[in-house]
Amino acid sequence: QIQLVESGGGVVQPGRSLRLSCAASAFTFSSYAMHWVRQAPGKGLEWVAVISYDGSNKYYADSVKGRFTISRDNSKNTLYLQVNSLRAEDTAVFYCAKELEGGAVAGTQVDYWGQGTLVTVSS
Amino acid sequence: QSALTQPPSASGSPGQSVTISCTGTSSDVGGTNYVSWYQQYPGKVPKLMIYEVSKRPSGVPDRFSGSKSGNTASLTVSGLQAEDEADYYCSSYAGSNNLVFGGGTKLTVL
Numbered sequence: 076q077i078q079l080v081e082s083g084g085g086v087v088q089p090g091r092s093l094r095l096s097c098a099a100s101a102f103t104f105s106s107y108a109m110h111w112v113r114q115a116p117g118k119g120l121e122w123v124a125v126i127s128y129d130g131s132n133k134y135y136a137d138s139v140k141g142r143f144t145i146s147r148d149n150s151k152n153t154l155y156l157q158v159n160s161l162r163a164e165d166t167a168v169f170y171c172a173k174e175l176e177g178g179a180v181a182g183t184q185v186d187y188w189g190q191g192t193l194v195t196v197s198s
Numbered sequence: 199q200s201a202l203t204q205p206p207s208a209s210g211s212p213g214q215s216v217t218i219s220c221t222g223t224s225s226d227v228g229g230t231n232y233v234s235w236y237q238q239y240p241g242k243v244p245k246l247m248i249y250e251v252s253k254r255p256s257g258v259p260d261r262f263s264g265s266k267s268g269n270t271a272s273l274t275v276s277g278l279q280a281e282d283e284a285d286y287y288c289s290s291y292a293g294s295n296n297l298v299f300g301g302g303t304k305l306t307v308l
Contacts, residue, residue, distance in 0.1 A: 110297065119201070119302040120236070120244065120287050125295060134295040175234075175249055182295035183232040186255065188243045 077101045079171050079189030086195045087161055097154040097171030097189055105129070105149040108174035108181035111156045113167035114191075121167075124156065125174070125182045134182055161196045168193050202227065202288055202300035209306040210278045218303045220271040220288030226298055228269035232291035235264055235273045237284045238302075244287065248273060275305070283307045 083095040097109070111123040124135045124145040133145050144157040154171050169192050172185035203221040210216035220227065220235075227233055233251045236244040246255050248264035251271065261276045271290070275282050288300040 112299075120289075120299040121201075122289075122297040122299060125297065132295070136296070170243070175246075182297050183230075183291045184234040184246075184249050184289065184297070186246045186249070188245075190243055 077173065077187045079173065079187060081169065081171055081189045081192035084169065084192030084194045086197060088198050089162060089196055091161055092157065092159045093161065093194060095156040095158065095169055095171075095192055095194070097156075099152045099154065099171075099173070102173070103177070104147075104152040106177040109145075109147060109154045110172045110174065110182075110185055111143075111145060111154075112170045112172055112185070112188075113165075114170070115164075115167040118167075123169070126154070127181045128178065132181065158194065161194070163196050166194060166196045200298070202290060202298055204286075204288060204300040204303045206301070207304045207306065209308055210275075211308045212278050212280065214278050215274060215276045216278060216305065217272050217274045218286055218288075218305065220273070220290075220300045222269050222271075222290055222292075222298070224269060226269075226290040226292040227266065227271050229293070230291040231266075233264070233266060233271045234289045235262075235271075236287045236289070238287065239284050247286075278307050280307050 078100045110125045126145045173187045175184045175186040235248040238244045252264040292298040
């Protein structure tokens, strides 16, 4: 079955950086756009970013534009999120999620989610 | 990129039906058929329940149904069961390859 496994979270000081990873398996990773979605403790889901199936197009939520960078390595079936200049309000579980429809479609709906990786920003 | 509006809570007794609304604008919910609903138990991963307004993924009970009218989408759970108690989130394509989620609704089975 489709698996998405995030890693790279942890406790980090304000202003520092982290790189999150998401290893995908059991589907043709290179055929699907991929998303990052976050959820602050006790709060709702917030879409963060999406990258097209081939990595050529990237789109971000206004709240993270300029600080976060989404990327992918299709040879490794891995999605990444570089998070810079972290703030306390970035504390959240970060989920990677697969676009439901393959091909050029990106940013419409997601079907499978990983277990998430917790990022805690604290001094 | 404003969040879609959902009621914070909803409730119903076993066997009853409950409907959760998700209100957006003509730039998101009203302008697309890419409206989805997710179920999330505390501490667990969201699960897709409805996509493209009213389609059910394989394995989702037909007690769950979706619809849309204008800028408001709705999730209806019929024949409520104790296991339906969870948080529910809607999402919508918001143009420019952006996705937007609702604030979530906590469904309580009385």
